[in-house]
Amino acid sequence: AVTFSLSPGQAGDAPEGRKLLKKLENCGWEGAQVIMDKAYEGDETRQLVIDLNMEPVVPPRMNRISPWAYDREMYKKRNEVERLFRRLKGFRRIFSRFEKLDAVFRFFIHFALIVDKLISVNRP
Secondary structure (H helix, E strand, O other): OOOOOOOOOOOHHHHHHHHHHOOOOOOOOOEEEOOOOHOOOOOOHHHHHHOOOOOEEEEOOOOOOOOOOOOOHHHOOOHHHHHHHHHHOOOOHHOOOOOOOHHHHHHHHHHHHHOEEEEOHHHO
């Protein structure tokens, strides 16, 4: 995980994702591949990634008039992100959102990410 933010439950994924991408501007991520699912395949999000000198890796929706080519092998790595979400949901405090304060909830997400990294280092 490079960064994350908390958003209201009714917030859309793409606008929140664009806010996070804008935070990566001038952070040395130029040339990186950004693997996104189809929720982020809109023109505005793809153009932002291109403007940040990164490569969008997202399949076009089936109803696109002019679909684009993308790195299919790299896109297969998106499952690593999905598996991270699954592991985070294994922490009951995160899954159930017991915490009322955003600062405390953020702490537990950071804590879970650290624990996950420490466990992954020791995995065979």
